[in-house]
Amino acid sequence: MRRVDRAGTEVPGVRSGGRGEEGDVKTRVTDMLGVEFPILAFSHCRDVVAAVTRAGGFGVLGAVAHTPEQLDVDLKWIEEQTRGGRYGVDLLLPAKYAGAEEGGLDPEAVAQLLPVAQQQFVQEILRRYDVPELPADLRDGSERNALANVSAKGYGPLLDVAFAHDITLVASALGAPPPALIGRAHDAGVVVAALAGTVTHAERHQAAGVDVIVAQGTEAGGHTGEISTMVLVPEVVDAVAPTPVLAAGGIANGRQIAAAMALGAEGVWCGSVWLTTEEAETHPVVKQKFLTATSRDTVRSRSLTGKPARMLRSAWTDEWEDGASPGALPMPLQSALVAEAQHRISRAAATEGSGAQKLANYFVGQVVGQLDRIRPARQVVLDMMTEYAEVAQRFADQLSEEADA
Ligand SMILES: Cc1cc2nc3c(=O)[nH]c(=O)nc-3n(C[C@H](O)[C@H](O)[C@H](O)COP(=O)(O)O)c2cc1C
Secondary structure, eight states, X not given: OOOBOTTSOBOTTTTTOSOOOTTOOOOHHHHHHTOSSOEEEEESOHHHHHHHHHTTSEEEEEOTTOOHHHHHHHHHHHHHHHTSOOEEEEEEOOSSOTTGGGTOOOHHHHHHTSOHHHHHHHHHHHHHTTOOOOOGGGOSOGGGGTTGGGSHHHHHHHHHHHHHTTOSEEEEESSOOOHHHHHHHHHTTOEEEEEESSXXXXXXXXXXXXXXXXXXXXXXXXXXXXXXXHHHHHHHHHHHTTSOEEEESSOOSHHHHHHHHHTTOSSEEESGGGGGBTTOOOOHHHHHHHHHOOTTSXXXXXXXXXXXXXXXXXXXXXXXXXXXXXXXXXXXHHHHHHHHHHHHHHXXXXXXXXXXXXXXXXXXXXXXXXXXXXXXXXXHHHHHHHHHHHHHHHHHHHHHHHHHO
């Protein structure tokens, strides 16, 4: 991958690999991105993105819920904080969603499409768990816009902002990136990544011209398929060779990075591990739940977005699994349906023993079971790389001992 700056000049050093210093891990992905370590961090929180980039990894800002104005502010901030460090932007570009034929729905149209049964069910949950109303000044319905950006109408302005900044990578989930996006990225020397939960998704991305495929196993937090990382990664690596693959889902320490590299990945893409970092803006009650949760405490549920997404199991997910549930609506209607309820739950969850505290949850993967302390994001990166180096050394020692025997 040739990387050029906005003026079309090739950026020195990147074509030939990262900084090439001792301790760096060199793969085709670190070469493409010009980073020291093959750790990509997905986060909605700009502080995490900047901290990971500063630590030698590569931060990717999840921008699906941003307005274009917020995105511009956050990208400027990341650029200042990292002093020109490498980072990326991620958007959800689903192939299938309600209103796809029209290029997306405006908030009024979304409100019209919310069936009475589902609206009543949400109100009933809030009533039974005694979740207070929002104060009048917060009742403006603005949360309804959540996930409106999954449509072409919604993400276009976000991409304009992203490409006006010095991004190194643009990533998309839930569908292959459209040809116009791939063309625009390549013209600007920006690497295109896309998430895949099956070999078929990965092949589709490769045919579309994606540069890096993120093979994401079912263990992952957020929207996820049914195949485990252990099975998916080598399948995808073989199917799309020579396109480089990152492993995602269930990776939060150096041993898991070593496993991913053994499966043929050229780096890892992690989401859950950042949610309990010092910098993360995770709701304090949810952060506490994450710190005590076990790897059995997540569930794939449609209850927040309408598509199956892995999240912490809570009274909220249990209610939607219950026989009395009318079932979730398709994306993006479910997000619009539950947005105000989620806002109410977040505001009330701080009260010890409250119903809102029982309902509170968030997207997280099965590695939540190993997230048992709060660390700075930089420390997470360094801990991961130290452990990875120990494993790599152990493998090397085992081989040489065998040769000596
Ligand atoms: C809180 C949260 C939100 C996520 N939202 C998105 C998203 O908007 N776009 C996306 O491409 N992936 C999203 N993901 C998935 C991550 O990009 C990543 O693939 C996943 O977290 C990797 O598995 P892990 O959670 O086991 O680290 C999200 C994950 C989490 C935990």
